[in-house]
Amino acid sequence: MSATVRHAEQRDNPYALTHLDALESEAVHIFREVAGEFERPVVLFSGGKDSIVMLHLALKAFAPAPVPFSLLHVDTGHNFPEVLDLRDRTAARHGLRLHVAKVQDYIDDGRLRERPDGVRNPLQTVPLTDAIQAHRFDAVFGGGRRDEEKARAKERVFSLRDEFSQWDPRRQRPELWQLYNGRHAAGEHVRVFPLSNWTELDVWQYIAREEIELPEIYFAHEREVFNRNGMWLTAGEWGGPKSGEPVETRRVRYRTVGDMSCTGAVDSAATTLDSVITEIAASRLTERGATRADDKMSEAAMEDRKREGYF
Amino acid sequence: MSSTTSPLTAEQLSATTLLRFATAGSVDDGKSTLVGRLLHDSKSVLSDQLEAVERASLDRGQEAPDLALLTDGLRAEREQGITIDVAYRYFATARRRFILADTPGHVQYTRNMVTGASTAELAVVLVDARNGVVEQTRRHAAVAALLRVPHVVLAVNKMDLVDYAEPVFAAIAKEFTSYAASLGVPEITAIPISALAGDNVVEPSANMDWYGGPTVLEHLETVPVSHDLTDCPARFPVQYVIRPQTAEHHDYRGYAGQIASGLLRVGDPVTVLPSGRATTISGIDALGRSVDTAWAPQSVTLLLADDLDVSRGDLIAPSGSLPALTQDIRATVCHLHERPLRIGERVLLKHATRTVKAIVKALPYRIDLSHGLAHENEPAALEVNDIGAVQLRTAEPLPIDAYADARLTGAFVLIDPADGTTLTAGMAGEAFAEPAAAGDAADEEGWDF
Numbered sequence: 234m235s236a237t238v239r240h241a242e243q244r245d246n247p248y249a250l251t252h253l254d255a256l257e258s259e260a261v262h263i264f265r266e267v268a269g270e271f272e273r274p275v276v277l278f279s280g281g282k283d284s285i286v287m288l289h290l291a292l293k294a295f296a297p298a299p300v301p302f303s304l305l306h307v308d309t310g311h312n313f314p315e316v317l318d319l320r321d322r323t324a325a326r327h328g329l330r331l332h333v334a335k336v337q338d339y340i341d342d343g344r345l346r347e348r349p350d351g352v353r354n355p356l357q358t359v360p361l362t363d364a365i366q367a368h369r370f371d372a373v374f375g376g377g378r379r380d381e382e383k384a385r386a387k388e389r390v391f392s393l394r395d396e397f398s399q400w401d402p403r404r405q406r407p408e409l410w411q412l413y414n415g416r417h418a419a420g421e422h423v424r425v426f427p428l429s430n431w432t433e434l435d436v437w438q439y440i441a442r443e444e445i446e447l448p449e450i451y452f453a454h455e456r457e458v459f460n461r462n463g464m465w466l467t468a469g470e471w472g473g474p475k476s477g478e479p480v481e482t483r484r485v486r487y488r489t490v491g492d493m494s495c496t497g498a499v500d501s502a503a504t505t506l507d508s509v510i511t512e513i514a515a516s517r518l519t520e521r522g523a524t525r526a527d528d529k530m531s532e533a534a535m536e537d538r539k540r541e542g543y544f
Numbered sequence: 545m546s547s548t549t550s551p552l553t554a555e556q557l558s559a560t561t562l563l564r565f566a567t568a569g570s571v572d573d574g575k576s577t578l579v580g581r582l583l584h585d586s587k588s589v590l591s592d593q594l595e596a597v598e599r600a601s602l603d604r605g606q607e608a609p610d611l612a613l614l615t616d617g618l619r620a621e622r623e624q625g626i627t628i629d630v631a632y633r634y635f636a637t638a639r640r641r642f643i644l645a646d647t648p649g650h651v652q653y654t655r656n657m658v659t660g661a662s663t664a665e666l667a668v669v670l671v672d673a674r675n676g677v678v679e680q681t682r683r684h685a686a687v688a689a690l691l692r693v694p695h696v697v698l699a700v701n702k703m704d705l706v707d708y709a710e711p712v713f714a715a716i717a718k719e720f721t722s723y724a725a726s727l728g729v730p731e732i733t734a735i736p737i738s739a740l741a742g743d744n745v746v747e748p749s750a751n752m753d754w755y756g757g758p759t760v761l762e763h764l765e766t767v768p769v770s771h772d773l774t775d776c777p778a779r780f781p782v783q784y785v786i787r788p789q790t791a792e793h794h795d796y797r798g799y800a801g802q803i804a805s806g807l808l809r810v811g812d813p814v815t816v817l818p819s820g821r822a823t824t825i826s827g828i829d830a831l832g833r834s835v836d837t838a839w840a841p842q843s844v845t846l847l848l849a850d851d852l853d854v855s856r857g858d859l860i861a862p863s864g865s866l867p868a869l870t871q872d873i874r875a876t877v878c879h880l881h882e883r884p885l886r887i888g889e890r891v892l893l894k895h896a897t898r899t900v901k902a903i904v905k906a907l908p909y910r911i912d913l914s915h916g917l918a919h920e921n922e923p924a925a926l927e928v929n930d931i932g933a934v935q936l937r938t939a940e941p942l943p944i945d946a947y948a949d950a951r952l953t954g955a956f957v958l959i960d961p962a963d964g965t966t967l968t969a970g971m972a973g974e975a976f977a978e979p980a981a982a983g984d985a986a987d988e989e990g991w992d993f
Contacts, residue, residue, distance in 0.1 A: 248807070248839050249769050252562035252641040261831065261843035262802040265783040269856045269897065293831040294843070297796060298788035379632050386631040393964075406966040407630075407655065407880050409662040410955045411802070412894050416964030430643055432634045 253439055257290065260427040262411060263390060264294040267372045267425055268301050270415045274372035274425075275365075278304035278331070279312075280320030281490040282447055283376030283428060286436055289445050290427060291374075292327065302374070303330040307361045309353040310337035311471045311493040315448045323446075332368065334360035351472035354492045362398040365422055372415065374425045380432040390429050396420035433488070434513055441506040452509065453486045453501045464497030488513075560636065561769050566645040566660035566693070568684040569670035570653075574701045578670065578739040579633065579646055582761065585746040586635040630660050639765040653680075654687060654913070654929040658878040658969055661691040662955070666767055668697045668760070669720075673706045673736070677719045683913045685720065689727035689976050690876060690931065692951060695767050696724060696732050699760060704738040708751040728977025733767075735760055776840075777865035778806030779945070779953045780814075781896035782858045786845055798829060798845035799854055804896065804952035806862075807839040808846070813863040816854050817943040822863050823850040857898035859943045859953070867953065869941040872905075875956070876947075876975040877926065877934045881967045883960070884925035885934070891967065892959040893938060896952070899959070901939040908933040911975065926968070934970065946973035 250258065267274050276291060278284045291300045304324055308317075324331040336356050339345035345356050365373060379386045389405055391413045406414050415423050428436070440447060458465040458481065459474035465485055466473055471494045474480055485498035486509070503509040569575035633644040645660030647653070661667055667688040671681050688696050698720045706712045717734035724732050735744055736755055743749030746761045758766065786798040808814075808825060815822045827847035828838050838844045846860060854860075861867060873893075879885050885904060893902040910923040910932035926932050947954030958968035 246768055249561050250842070252560050255562045255841065257831070258802060258841055258843040262783070265800050265802075265843070266897075269784045294800070295784075295786060296829070296832050297790075297793045298786045380634045383631075386633065407659045407969070408966075409659055409957060409969045410952060411663075412955065412957045414894065414957065414959055414964065414966050416892075416959060418963070430632065430634070432636075432641075434636070435641075 253435065253442060256431055256435055257293075257439070259411075259430065260287075260290045261294040263413070263425060263427040264291050264374075266413055267374070267415070268295070271372040271423070273368065273370050274302045274374065275305045275332070275368065275370045276300075276302050276374040277306070277376065278320065278324070279306050279490070280316040280318075280323070280448060281376070282436060282440065282451060283378070285319075285323065285445060285447060286431075286439060287374060287376050287427060288323065288327070289443060300327065300329060303332060305332045305334065305361075305364055305368075305370070305373070307357045307364070308333050308335045308337070309357060309492040309494075310335065310340075311353050311469065313448065313450055313467075313487075313490055313493060315450050316490050319446065319448045332364060334364040336360055350494075352492065352495045353471070354495050357492075358398075365398060366396075366420075370422060371417065372423050372425050374427065376428050377426045378428050378431050378433070378436075379426075388426060388429065390426055391415055392424040392426070393417055394422055394424055398422070400424075434510070437506070437510050437513060441510060448490065450487045450490060453484055453504050455482055456485050456498065457481070458483055458485060458498055465499070466497055467493055469493050560638075560640050562641045562643065563666065563764060563767070563769055564643045564645070564664050565666040565668065565764065566647055566657070566664040567668045567670070568647060568653075568657050568660075568687070569668075570678075570680040573670045573672045574739045575670050578668075578699065578701065578737070578745065578760075579644065581739055581742060581745050582644075583633060583635050585742075586637055586761070630656050637761065637765055642764065654683070654878060654931065655880045657684065657687045658691060658880070661687055661693050662969065664691075664693050665769060666695040666697065666764070667693045668699055670699050670701050671716060671720070673700050673702045673712055673716065676716045677723065679914050681720065682723060682916075685724045685729065686727060686911075686913050686917065686931075686976075689724065689729050690878075690971065692728075692948060692971075692977065694730060696729050697760065697763060698724075698732060698734040699739075700734065700736045701739050703736045703743060703749075703752065704741045708736075708743075708749070710752070710754045713755075726979050728979055730977075733757070733763055735763065776805040776950060778808050778812075778840075778862050779804040779867070779896075779950060780808065780846065780860040781898070781953070782854055782856055782860060783897050784856055785854065796847075797851070798847055799858075799860065800843070800845045801860075801897070802843045803838060803840040805840045805950045807837060808844075808862075809837050814848070814860050815863045815866055816852055817859045817861065817866065818869055818941050819853065819858070821850075821852050823848045823852055825849070857896075859896060859898075861943070867943040867945045867950075869943050871938045871941050873902075873936045873938065873942070873944060873956075873970075873972055874908075875934050875936065875970040875972045877932060877958075877968045877970045879926040879928055879930045879932075879968050881960075881965060882928050883965070883967065884927050885958070885968055886925045890961065892961050893936065893942075893956050893970075894959060895942050895944055895956040898942065900942065901961075902936045902958070904934060905937050906935040908935065931975075933975070934968075936970075944972050947971035948973055948977055 336353055339360055340347055345359055377385055387402055389408045417423055457468055459478040468474055468480055486501040487498050503512045567575055631646045633646055635642050645664055647656045647660035669684045700713050700716050713736040721732050736752055737744040739745055743751055744759045748759055780801050780803055782799045783801040786800050788796050810825050810828055812825045814825055825846055826849040828835050829845040830838055887904050887907055889904045891902050892899050907923055909919040909921050910930055912918045945954040954972045956970045957966055960967055
């Protein structure tokens, strides 16, 4: 796109913003509200597409000054190396401090126990809440979107969490106009979701428009995978494949990246941003339905994890 | 019309605008079915979500998939079979993206509908064709009018149950339109539908050839996203001061914010409130690129010609059309919390980017939405879901507009200083707008046979 302001529906209304401009403007507003009202905000940053978009928005919100927040990543120990590489390069390029809380450390010293299925995503909650308390973060940005899951559809942009980081859906504050209420007691914090109103497709269109660099695993590539519960998982040190789970080479890409033990790849030929967008627009599966095992554990899996402090 | 069934191309997708709208309806008028159909027919319910709903419905012994399970996201909602809270849904067509505030029709409806309507540019009010305009319908119309939602759609549902009879629709549309117009709702579009059978939701109905207007989706796709800039003076609440203090940008001092209304140009004479100091705009950064003009709702950074003391909470406005500065605010409010609001209460008031102390000086009246907007004068307190008038005294002067003139700079919330609870939603000025000048015009715009 050119450097001029984009016009949509030019004929009817020269001042209508495109939906991406409207979403961008709203997200930037949210970042600036937090910068204006909180003492110690932090951005959850994994190197995945949603957190990369969040950081991009934060960079625009405060330019030409640096982003006034540090970054936090909860490393499950089962992350994709390409993603961690981009995480580190991005933080370094923008001169941002990156805190890393490691699930492995908690397993090594006995504070957490490995689950029999090897899935580490649910284990992230403890290191996350510990890090929030230890650093006394009072606002924690997450890339959660309301289109991801029906419990998330009920989430506020500013979501108050108690000292145990718990989410109580019945105690949520009503949120009107753009008047976000960030008041909290000592020990409490607020989770902030600037991408609340974005969909998966919006994120991809924005990545294409802004030419944002992503880890290669989001694009189709040949990979050795095996099938478990209908998902294509990558072989790795985390406990797969087991016997009876033959490995095959397939042309795949990832729609989400998280813990390798529960993030599945999808068959895909999409090697460019345009072809990814076309593929998602035609897909009959949601992002999480296609690729996340942890959401399938029960009907209320996401709500239950959110209540405990998960994003 | 079938544009919604085929995948969208990247080109189509990038040219779309965004419409935020809210639905209002009581328990059995078919709101879930309408929402379900809009989501389903626009391909926004994907197969894994449908499968999950089918699985859960079977587990409950239901034969057909219960579409309400798509929207009831919380365990307690599913257990009780009710919707507790506003949920936001997303769908898209080739022409537009939609954010739907799905507001539950249950007991707490006023609070929930106020929440959903506060960001909506359009509200869909559902009516059961067999029952016509009932108390609940009047309540929905009143809330849409109070919140000054620019467009209201009356969806007369279950037309299949009244033999698709034109006179039934015409009578309901006429009654609703004249009621809503009397409250000052600027634009009303009435559409006869059957959400269950699909008449006039996405596809035009073959059963109602007497109706020549748009389907619900067509109307949602084409209604103008309202930015009436010529009538709205610019308002720029300062959110954050950007001072890089780097060698490259040593003297840069920018005021970051989102334009709440109107349009700003480089060279415009502006005044900073509450200090009242005047200067001109020397530059506008629109997220990293320099522009000459910017308008609502863009997030931008303003550079000013003079070195003034400007900080978060200040408001920048064109020197020729400033809002009044006042410490005495009379407002219409909707009380949101179980804790009542009483005279003498000390609260925090958040207006735009500024939070000040305030005290409740008087409660002039409470509106009874269920009985033709009757006023109860000087109530003892405002209870949850009450709508009424409040007089507030603030600790510092605020540049506040009448909500009728500017939705964002006329709005505020009251917060409990003790625990941070959001108590009350406020709209400065009179409750309802003046009815549209020409009654005939409102009638004609009401529906389109």
